Amino acid sequence: HASINPFPSKTRHKKTSTKYGVSSAPVQAFVVSSLQRLEQQLLSAAETETVPSKKPIQLIFVFPGNGLKLKGIFRTLLKSEPVFRDKCKEIEQLFQKYSSNGILELSESEHVDLSNPEIAQPLLFTLQVALVTLLQYWGIKPIAAVGHSVGEAAAAHCAGLLSLEDAVKVVHHRSRLQAKVSGGKMLVVGNIPVEEVSVALSAYSGKVCVAAFNSPQSCTLSGDEEAISAAQKHLAENFKKRNIFLHLLNVPVAYHSHMMEPVLQEIKEYLTELKKGKPEIDLISTATGKAASEDDFVTGTYWARQVRDPVSFAEAIRTSVKGKENALFVEIGPQRALQRYINEILGTQVKVFSSMQVDKEYE
Numbered sequence: 001h002a003s004i005n006p007f008p009s010k011t012r013h014k015k016t017s018t019k020y021g022v023s024s025a026p027v028q029a030f031v032v033s034s035l036q037r038l039e040q041q042l043l044s045a046a047e048t049e050t051v052p053s054k055k056p057i058q059l060i061f062v063f064p065g066n067g068l069k070l071k072g073i074f075r076t077l078l079k080s081e082p083v084f085r086d087k088c089k090e091i092e093q094l095f096q097k098y099s100s101n102g103i104l105e106l107s108e109s110e111h112v113d114l115s116n117p118e119i120a121q122p123l124l125f126t127l128q129v130a131l132v133t134l135l136q137y138w139g140i141k142p143i144a145a146v147g148h149s150v151g152e153a154a155a156a157h158c159a160g161l162l163s164l165e166d167a168v169k170v171v172h173h174r175s176r177l178q179a180k181v182s183g184g185k186m187l188v189v190g191n192i193p194v195e196e197v198s199v200a201l202s203a204y205s206g207k208v209c210v211a212a213f214n215s216p217q218s219c220t221l222s223g224d225e226e227a228i229s230a231a232q233k234h235l236a237e238n239f240k241k242r243n244i245f246l247h248l249l250n251v252p253v254a255y256h257s258h259m260m261e262p263v264l265q266e267i268k269e270y271l272t273e274l275k276k277g278k279p280e281i282d283l284i285s286t287a288t289g290k291a292a293s294e295d296d297f298v299t300g301t302y303w304a305r306q307v308r309d310p311v312s313f314a315e316a317i318r319t320s321v322k323g324k325e326n327a328l329f330v331e332i333g334p335q336r337a338l339q340r341y342i343n344e345i346l347g348t349q350v351k352v353f354s355s356m357q358v359d360k361e362y363e
Contacts, residue, residue: 055326061142061158062329062352063128064337065149065311067186067249070114070123073334073356074107077130083137087130094168095122098176115250121150121175125167128154128332131355135330142330144282144320148338149212149255149311150174152286156297160280170303173270177263178307184254185228186211189235190218190245190340197221200238204231211256212311215344220249220311222257260308267307268300282320289315313338317345330355 077084092103103122106112114120128151135141147155150171157167189197194210197219201208204223208231211222221228232246253259276298283292287305289312296302321327329352331338339352 058144058324058327059140059142060144060146060320060324060327060329061132061155062317062331062338062342063145063147063151063155063158064331064333064335065124065147065151066117066120066251066255068120068124068334068337070107070120070127070334072108073123073127074104077134078104081134084130084134087133088126091126091129091164091168094165095126095172098168098172113252115252117175117178117251117253121171121178122168124150124333125154125171127334129157129164129167131332132158135355140330142281143324144284146284146286146313146316146320148286148313151333152297152306154332156283158281159283159292160277161283161292161297163275163277166274170271170274173267174303174307177266177270178253178255178260181254181259181262182252183225184223184257184259185225186249186251186254187221187228187232188214188218188245188247188249189221190247191243192235192239193217194219196239197235200235201231203234206258209257210310211254213314214311214338215314215341217344218245218341220256222254223259224254228254256308256310264304264308267304271300271303274298274300284316284320286311286313286316288312290319313341314345317342321346329353 074088078088079085088104095101095103099118101119103119103126106119107114107123112119114123132154142158145155145159147153153162153167153170153174156162156170157164162170193216194213198210201221204227207227208221208223210219212220214220221231223231228248232248235244236246274297279292283297284290285292285296287302287309288296327350329339329342329350331352331354333354334356336352336354339354342352343350
C-alpha cells in the first residue's frame, strides 16, 4: 500500500503562481491515519509559532530508475485520487497502442515478473508522471528535473521537452529492446570512493563497467553475470575493513554496459521522430551531467547513448543546484532510492523528501 506524501515536514510554504519556487505564508502539512490524529496535529500546530523561510524554496524533482519495488504501488492512490487515476488511465491507453497488456493490472498480478524491463519501465513511468500531475494539481511545482536512467523519460516529459505520446514511445521501445539482451547483473557499491573502486576492478576491464556514478562514495557496476559475482567477492575482500556496502539489484539486464550494444542501432531507428517541445523548467541530462542541449532527449542518437553510457547522476545533481540558494529535492518514486546519493553529493544539510509513503494506507 502507498499514500502520497507531499512534504512530510512540519511546515511547508504555500506556493505562489511563479514557477521559480514556493514561497508566501507558511502552511502546515500533515500525514495522518485518522480524524482523531488530525485533530491532535491541528491543536499542536495552533500552539506552535512558525517562522517563514527568508528565501523562496526551489524545488527540484528527481526521478529514480530501475530496480524499485512496484508491486501494488498504485492501489491506494487509484482509489483515493481522481487526478492520479485519470492520468494513469490516459498513459495506459497510450501504451496500449503498442501492447494490449493493461499496465495497472500487471502491478497487482501474482504471476508477473515485475523486474522485466517491458513491465517495470512502463509501470515506473506511469507512476512518476501521475505523481507529478497530482503534485502540480496541488500547486507543488518544480523549477528543475533530473532523471536517473529510465527516469529521464518522465523527467523530460514533466519538463515539457517531450509530449506524453513521445515519452511513452521512448519508454516502450527502450524497454522492449533492452528486454532482448537479458542476462548480466548490476551491483551497487557504497561507502568507498568511486576512484578506488575503479582501480580495484582493473582486472575486470571489458567485462564489468561503472554503469552509474551515483555520488563520490557510490557507484553501480554492470556487466557479465560471472564477472559481477567475482567482482563482488573481490571488492568485499579488498575493502573488508572499510565498511563497504554491496547490493545486487533485482534487474535481469546489465543496463548501461557493453551488453546494450546489440540494440543501440534499433533504438536510434525507432526513436528518430520525436518532436521537441518548449521546456517549462530546467532539465538536466544524466547522460552528460549538464543542462539539456539542443538534441538531448529528442533524438534516437541521444537515447542510444543514454542506454549505453554511464549515468552521470552526481554531476547532474551538482549542475541542478548551480545558482540556487535554497534547493529542496523531491524524489518522484515509490522508495527513497536517491536520497543518500544526493546527501553524499551536496551534504546532509540538503533536504530530500519522498513523494510517497510505502506500506501505509490512509483511508
